[in-house]
Amino acid sequence: MTSREPSEKELSAETDRLFEHGLSDLGYTDQDLERCARLTWKINSLKKSQQAVIPAHVYQRAEIIHGVADFIGDSYKLSKLCSETKARKIVFCGVRFMAETAKILNPEKEVLLPALEAGCSLSESITAADVRQVKAKHPGAPVVTYINTSADVKAESDVIVTSANAPQIMKKLYAKHDKIVFLPDEMMGANLAKALDKKLGKELITWKGRCIVHDNFDASSVALYRKMYPGVKILAHSECSPGLVSVVDMIGGTGDMMKFVEKSKAPSYMLVTECGLGDLARTKFPGKVFVPMCRLCPYMKATGLEQILRVMEKPSPTHRIELPADIIAKARKPIERMFELSEDTVKL
Template structure:
């Protein structure tokens, strides 16, 4: 940590001079999450914060789709991302043309997109959701459209989880998170039996992993669950920084591996956050027409809330 201190000091000074707000997702490294961020949380928390942000400059420490969502919800603000290549295997699994083809195959069926998609895909969707409110959004959209089924994309595992929770038939896309798809049921079972640990899993994990979990939820919901249950040992079946960032908040809880790193989230570093604030790069922009259509889908999500 002492190695990080000069970077943290320099970033905090630049942030103050620029009047910027730094937002960091739960999967950002602790030196970013605890060291420089003003707002932290899951994808829903970051979208809500962007929609209400007072500063003219937002630095989004997360992946590209999160910065696009921030720009769409705060169109008058400048939104920067420290590394433009911070992508997501889910977002790159589907294009706007794929969504149009799905609609043609399922006429009249509403489309709910996970926020882990490009702005162009959101623009083709009726509503967006995050892992924190996917079931509630699907239920709200099915009721609004008077539909007994919906198209849910692109995460087939989150989709299967939502179908199970809601009983609503979902047409799924074959996308998955490259980080969460790697977890196995055997790992989860072994962790519980060997370490007597509670299992907390993200809904982007395969169904057989979720079947082993004591709790399934978004990254912010995981923190809330720990707050409530106060387990003595827990395994967070998700990205590694999740447990690292919760350690401070829950010193009495022992966090057990396994975890996997997201290479996209880890592209964001203290040096590139510093360069981002110093040189005002990289600005994230969304074409006006795409942004207007995507905003409608995102606002439906915000209306449902958490």
């Protein structure tokens, strides 16, 4: 199903809409805006006719976030909203494990991943067979798995967590268990062990997975930035190394970082994470100053408007997320456990 071209009037209105979202402040030229507007107009038209919804992770390109996304958020928020959507089709703008999570929560819906290269180094660091081996080595220890994992790995896990809810959920589990296996992020595991005062390797067992984006930030440059920008608040994602985490002002997930910026009155902020969050913060808080210290995730940036339009006009089987029914049933349980434990966290 191909979409028609917008009229001059429609194109001009769409270009103005993108401009109003602050894309020019992020460096988009008039030509960029017009090129994007032609695509966003077509995608938004198809969305209506196909009863489709587009969730987008906050690391996605700004033209996706402001041009076509129906909701944006971190992994937790997206999985929660995907479980509530009434749309018939989900065009997931993020990476493969997120689209798989959407499929697990919406098995009856068509879930499309626009860019096949949208993987994740953390997700690819571990297989279901690896999890079974770790479980055999640590019998009785609950397996807490970061949401950045494949459906097969989730299916072998007891509870799924995100960077935002991992500390609270782990704290609850430690009330009943002496040892927990945390997979697959080695850095986040080390940060959790420190925050929860647990012995790494004994009370908290980790895997060797790393995020290629957050693993690369340099703790030694933090002191220099503090001198250059007096009063700067430095916020780091919990996938960063313990060395970096020990010298910043706040550690957490992307949602926590945005909430911190919203409430704080600091003269400037440095968001140590993927560059998409800084772009989003600049458009959301235009009066605040952001010091650049970010890296691009090649997986997150693999999705463009062209790929979204292509997958909506001519979906191919390779872009359609298909999972065996038994994996969906098994993987759903630890995700629902996360929802339950997170809700409890809020109520307490």
